Amino acid sequence: MRAKGVQHQSWGPFAEGRNNLFADPVLSDIGAAHGKSVAQVVLRWLIQRDVVVIPKSVRPERMAENIDVFDFALTDDQLNRIAGMDAGSSLFFDHRDPAMVSMIGTRRIHD
Numbered sequence: 001m002r003a004k005g006v007q008h009q010s011w012g013p014f015a016e017g018r019n020n021l022f023a024d025p026v027l028s029d030i031g032a033a034h035g036k037s038v039a040q041v042v043l044r045w046l047i048q049r050d051v052v053v054i055p056k057s058v059r060p061e062r063m064a065e066n067i068d069v070f071d072f073a074l075t076d077d078q079l080n081r082i083a084g085m086d087a088g089s090s091l092f093f094d095h096r097d098p099a100m101v102s103m104i105g106t107r108r109i110h111d
């Protein structure tokens, strides 16, 4: 994507809270080391890897929390620990399945 000048963007940076994300022990542990929440660790993880984030919250205190991520940095070890959590599959649908991608493209055109 970088070679093509395409900006990577996370739609749903918290995976909509799936997999009990906000109570994850690894992310909680890393957050505690910085005095930050799981949400802030997640946003930092994305931002430090040049992924644009669009976190959604209806609560003003969480909106403030979600913007307060520019005064700390995850270490290489912490980045590696988070990378190790990758289960190799999407929580939503398979973006590499041509049938699924084709169906979504068709739906968007008709919407």
Ligand SMILES: NC(=O)c1ccc[n+]([C@@H]2O[C@H](COP(=O)([O-])OP(=O)(O)OC[C@H]3O[C@@H](n4cnc5c(N)ncnc54)[C@H](OP(=O)(O)O)[C@@H]3O)[C@@H](O)[C@H]2O)c1
Pocket: 011, 012, 013, 014, 015, 016, 017, 022, 039, 040, 054, 055, 056, 057, 058, 059, 062, 063, 065, 066
């Ligand atoms: N995911 C998609 O496919 C998609 C597609 C098109 C557009 N978008 C847009 O992209 C944005 C992403 O939103 P999303 O809902 O898909 O997923 P998301 O941002 O991954 O997750 C939102 C969830 O996280 C909770 N949350 C937010 N900040 C939190 C915090 N600091 N601590 C604990 N919980 C927190 C929110 O609850 P509360 O609101 O109760 O705080 C909500 O349940 C939205 O603006 C959405 O409209 C998403």
